[in-house]
Amino acid sequence: MTGQADSNIPVLTLDGPSGSGKGTIARAVAEQLGWHLLDSGALYRLAALHACRQDVPLDDEGALAALARDLPAEFRQDERGEPHILLAGEDVTWQIRTEQVGDAASRVAAIPAVREALLERQRAFRQPPGLVADGRDMGTVVFPDAPVKIFLTASAEERARRRYKQLKEQGVSVTLASLSEEIAERDRRDAQRSAAPLRPSRGALELDTTGVPVDEVTGQVLARVKAYLAGEKG
């Protein structure tokens, strides 16, 4: 696949901090548009889980980069359209969603050689008819030429409450206070690292989703993409 061919395929980038709703909105928008979906955080989570399982220390940069380069990851959909994430053939769709794996992923993601090792794998998701890419550096580093870029935010309190509710529904026992601290720590690490720190890309539309229902956020994002597509046709 050449860079030139890639640039003709539209990409919507959705970046933002943890719990801002990127994954939820990315899935809904990709489904409505019939576009591909890149959950880039899942790649960092898979790298972290793989490292833990292989007893690779989270500060061994060379070993982590090698592991990321050869990550045995697969993204599949079952017959009902449900996404499944596999690591070395094992379905780890749920295992990678724990707060522990999220924290390890954030540490692994701060290593420049790991980010470099995952770059082309992420760009290969850019396939016709289009791609919705969710992460922290989709607009700044991975797809800087994306025609539609959104940066989702929500207040720290609301993001912690959303995650608390989500974990409670899954039967995971946590306190709102510990969760708020973990999220704040992860935000700090993701935003302050030197490699591809979390920040809005130039030209990104910033949407504060605090108190805004999912359907409304989805509608606002879809409207932005449709306006772009209409402009392309006209």
Ligand SMILES: Nc1ncnc2c1ncn2[C@@H]1O[C@H](COP(=O)(O)OP(=O)(O)OP(=O)(O)O)[C@@H](O)[C@H]1O
């Ligand atoms: N606008 C919204 N209003 C209320 N709840 C929301 C909204 N958007 C997302 N949520 C809920 O918040 C939780 C976190 O959302 P989601 O996983 O999409 O966030 P995220 O930004 O992808 O987080 P992470 O980067 O940690 O994966 C989910 O339970 C989701 O249903």
Ligand SMILES: Nc1ccn([C@H]2C[C@H](O)[C@@H](COP(=O)(O)O)O2)c(=O)n1
């Ligand atoms: N493009 C990305 C995606 C994710 N990360 C890091 C930062 C997060 O703390 C961690 C897990 O991501 P999530 O699944 O919560 O979106 O991975 C990143 O640095 N760059």
